[in-house]
Amino acid sequence: MTESIRTVVVDDHAIFRSGLKADLDGRIEVVGEAATVEEAIEVIHAVRPDVVLLDVHLPGGRGGGGAEVVAGCAPLLAETRFLALSVSDSAEDVVTVIRAGARGYVTKAISGAEISDAVARVAGGDAAFSPRLAGFVLDAFGTAAVASVDDELDKLSARELEVMRLIARGYSYKEVAKELFISIKTVETHVSAVLRKLQLSSRHELTRWAVDRRIL
Known part of the structure; x- marks a missing residue:
């Protein structure tokens, strides 16, 4: 049997975290949750997940949100991959969190099945982006x-x-x-x-x- 993808969900809305967990498919095992920058860094270091589903805008820390979480987990980037999940589709938010080290960025408008597929792609070493967001990254990280x-x-x-x-x-x-x-x-x-x-x-x-x- 294929091993599940150990995942931490980081979002400051408990209702959204609950709904997301219910929508993720059987490949995904949620092993931790967090609502703030500090909680996220602590949980991620503690459980060493395969993937972190990370909201871009989070309370706490120095105001850096999801990008600050990624930076705070820099020693783990070889084994833990970050997938940003946000209502925002602004170029600034996308580029900031990717520059910090996230491997993808999807919006909350996509389905649970699509998010699950994105988690699986990121866990496997690929990038995952909602339509048109990849263009922001190509513009920012060109040749x-x-x-x-x-x-x-x-x-x-x-x-x-x-x-x-x-x-x-x-x-x-x-x-x-x-x-x-x-x-x-x-x-x-x-x-x-x-x-x-x-x-x-x-x-x-x-x-x-x-x-x-x-x-x-």
């Missing part, structure tokens, strides 16, 4: 942006790129050393080189840089 990221990554050696990805995912220096079979001192040397080449000043900035470019 020039991709070329710019490629130019920046070309500055890094293969080993530096490996170290950068692991550090951005939240690994400690010790964990990176163990993963790559190198010394902690070598990890420190590589991190210093990465920060210098990318003109960053801290691990936090490195994580933000990687999340912004969706290269975790």
Whole structure:
């Protein structure tokens, strides 16, 4: 039997969360819920779901809504995928949450079956967008942006790129050393080189840089 897709639902309206859970099909297992930015980050870190169905506008935090939740879960982006679900179809909202690291964006006007399919696509590594919203993303992340990221990554050696990805995912220096079979001192040397080449000043900035470019 196919394993269910472990999902957290984040929305500040309890009635909507209840209705959404009832509409999702048998592939989806809701393992957590949250109504605010802080609750969402806490629950997601606690249960490590496959997918987070995330409202874009949420109370709490520093006012960043769904994008702030994604940023607060940056170390988990390799294993947990975010699908924005909102009444808003504005280009600004779409681009902001995708830039933060979400893998798709669907509006609340679609059916439960369509949302379930979108969750499954995102869980499988694909992107999922309601009609016309993908155009906003293509406009915002065009070929020039991709070329710019490629130019920046070309500055890094293969080993530096490996170290950068692991550090951005939240690994400690010790964990990176163990993963790559190198010394902690070598990890420190590589991190210093990465920060210098990318003109960053801290691990936090490195994580933000990687999340912004969706290269975790």
